[in-house]
Amino acid sequence: MSTTLHWGIIGPGRIAHKFADALAYCDHNQLVAVASRSQQNADAFASRWQLAHAYDDEAALLANPQVQAVYIATPHNYHYPAAMRALKAGKHVLIEKPACVNAAQFARLCELAEQHDCMLMEAVWSRFLPYVAQAKQWLADKRIGEVQSIQSSIGIAFEHGPEHRINNKALAGGAMLDLGVYALSLSQFMLGQSHTAIQALGKLSADGVDESVMATVQYSGGQLAQFATSIVSQQQNALHVYGSEGTITLEPRFWSGSQVSLQRGDDIQTLTLPWAHNGFEYQIEDMARCILVGKRQSDVVPHRDTLAVLTQMDEVRRQIGLYYGDEFEKV
Amino acid sequence: MSTTLHWGIIGPGRIAHKFADALAYCDHNQLVAVASRSQQNADAFASRWQLAHAYDDEAALLANPQVQAVYIATPHNYHYPAAMRALKAGKHVLIEKPACVNAAQFARLCELAEQHDCMLMEAVWSRFLPYVAQAKQWLADKRIGEVQSIQSSIGIAFEHGPEHRINNKALAGGAMLDLGVYALSLSQFMLGQSHTAIQALGKLSADGVDESVMATVQYSGGQLAQFATSIVSQQQNALHVYGSEGTITLEPRFWSGSQVSLQRGDDIQTLTLPWAHNGFEYQIEDMARCILVGKRQSDVVPHRDTLAVLTQMDEVRRQIGLYYGDEFEKV
Known part of the structure; x- marks a missing residue:
């Protein structure tokens, strides 16, 4: 090529x-x-x-x-x-x-x-960002001991009308697919395991999309990841990885930030790791690199992770009663 | 008297x-x-x-x-x-x-x-503390609009041995009864509604008590309250009440602090409301006042709230498979 x-x-x-x-x-x-x-x-x-x-x-x-x-x-x-x-x-x-x-x-x-x-x-551009890579490195180095759980929120009080994509069931709108996907994908990325159980409760809007969801995923090692997502309330939008010896926190806006901190006891180390450009460049460069060397999927966003997160979202939607209709869900 | x-x-x-x-x-x-x-x-x-x-x-x-x-x-x-x-x-x-x-x-x-x-x-001494009363007043005044959800965590990495009460199943130990109870009781206090659904996932310790639990409660108005609790990891220990127009946050140590903040857009107001003594005085004074006037339950911790929280904990324990045994659960 x-x-x-x-x-x-x-x-x-x-x-x-x-x-x-x-x-x-x-x-x-x-x-x-x-x-x-x-x-x-x-x-x-x-x-x-x-x-x-x-x-x-x-x-x-x-x-x-x-x-x-x-x-x-x-x-x-x-x-x-x-x-x-x-x-x-x-x-x-x-x-x-x-x-x-x-x-x-x-x-x-x-x-x-x-x-x-x-x-x-x-x-999933967030997975490539420098501050997320730093969190992954701290996890690999066992800086917080054994990972026990993850808690995150991703909520934005949108003020769009019912015709807007996010509120529009005919465009597969709602909180889970637009926002919650980040919580699931980054939790999956941090833990690197398959899920064994999922629980979700949610509230559908008058337009029929999920306006608020709270869900928990249990992973094969016993770890738990819990998140809140909403399109009607501004939330904390932080992601905390709780370990036996400390906590790693991505905030604010855990999916599109540059700040990551490591807390061990009263000692907190915070790093600010900006993007090279607007943050999308890393996924583009990874894609090009993979193609150049003949790879057909990325090590950072492998097919199995996308499948796992979509499977989790399918189950969340089933539990909260959100189905977009045969026209959009057909294979 | x-x-x-x-x-x-x-x-x-x-x-x-x-x-x-x-x-x-x-x-x-x-x-x-x-x-x-x-x-x-x-x-x-x-x-x-x-x-x-x-x-x-x-x-x-x-x-x-x-x-x-x-x-x-x-x-x-x-x-x-x-x-x-x-x-x-x-x-x-x-x-x-x-x-x-x-x-x-x-x-x-x-x-x-x-x-x-x-x-x-x-x-439930926390309910009487001045900063919690302030949060309740802001809620009553609709300062964050309509309440949508609550997210909290209460986790402490105890380093006690297996004989300690918190790790001892024969003393009804574990995270839920000791720590999670605060998350449930304060959520119940903030929302003042009955629950309609509960979900919980957890991990039991080698000693048979719950070392980590993540649970979500849905209330009759559609609101959701989600919490994490643990006796093996230090967590954020904040409680966030998310509304349509803002957020009220109790932190650090939402159940025994003095700080409460109200965020609306970029505007954050933080109040520090210390206790008169060690924090237990308010429940003692309320109890004495009730008895003096012939009341048989407190308006702040009514029987129905204690019953609701215990019912929620029963269901959480059922879902995570924690039963203390007939000797301790008998009526």
Whole structure:
């Protein structure tokens, strides 16, 4: 392959701009095409980022042989069909989180990725951030002894109307898929184990999405991870890893911060580890590196972790009575 | 009645000394007797607090007509039989938390209290503290809008050996009854509602007690309260009440602190409201006031709240597989 990876973006919304900004920062990566359902939106995005190709049709982008990798940045319910088509077209795929609406969809994508010899990764950008890497290193070094449990919250009092994606059941909205996924994915990342039990209680909004959820996951080593998530209240948004000899805390905004602290008794060490650019650059560089050396999944966001988190979210949704409907959950 | 309430203490351990210290601070309350299983311990306690009566037998204390009210400060499993005998002897009873090992026991004590026209209260001293009263006032004033949820943790890395009360199943040890009770009782106090669902996951120690528990309670208004508790890891030990317009936080050590904060957007107001003495004085004064005016339960710790919390703990223990045995759970 060329030493420069050529990217296309499907879904030129807010998150796509952030991705394009990060990609422009990364050597050996180039954004060349965008597809939207609206030619006007595609043109505006292409103009902003100086792209050669702007399509009002995802198929046209996938038919462009110059595009090697695709970043899918649509609302959640479009991730699966878009990723499926991209893999069938032989493109490497990075999907914004959550990778799919449910675990069965992602399992099918894993099959397709293997069949078509494509890299497939969920864009859990937080896992790559320097302060999260520092927390992982402290855990590996047993600086807090044996890990006992994790407690976190991720709640934002959005004031969007019912038509907004986050409140819209027809766009697979709600707290779990948008916010709770970070708590589950980072807990999974810290513990590196399979789950053995899940419990969830939640409250659905008048619009039918989960506005508040509290859940606990038990892992195979007996560790517990508990989190709260909400789209109607501002929460602490910290993540604490409690060990037998201390605590590691990521805060504020544990999923997109730069600060991590290690507490042992009364001694607290706090490190601020900023991002190189806007934080998305690390996942882009990891994806490109994997492709370059012929890997088809990332060690940082392996398929099994994405599957585990989606399986956990499926069970949380089952327990709180949230099903998005056959149209969006089909495989 | 005399305007001075005369007290006896059963179980002269560490907590009894704290209680005696607070009682000495309170006008219109006087400690006159102590009972222990050991005459030596009773004598030492009586000498320290200049008490007229020191017994090696609880029955002797209960037979003393001068004793009007009894504070039960034994290990948990002795609360119920001691309180039962005290009520039958016509004494007003304040029982260290948890009031009993299970809800059925406390329901029986409520019957006895009514039959014998005695005041009965669980010593949930935290509910009376000034900073908790401030939090309740902010809630009543809707300063954080509609309450959505509560998240708390109460974990202390004890380093006691297996023989210590906290690790000893034969003394009804473990995290829930000793620590988790505060999270449940203060959540109940903040929300003032009945529960509709409870979920718990936990890990039992080699000694058979709960060393870590994570649980969520759903209340009748849809609110959720989630907590973590542990006797093997130091936790954050904060309690956050999340509302639609802000957050109220009790920290550090939400059950025995003096600091409370109100956050609305970026605006944070923090108040430090110290105790008059050691914090136990408020429950003593409330008990004496209730008795003076002929009340038989406290508005701050009503029987229904103690029953609710014990019912929640029964369900938590059932889900994590912790039963102390017929000897201690019998009614």
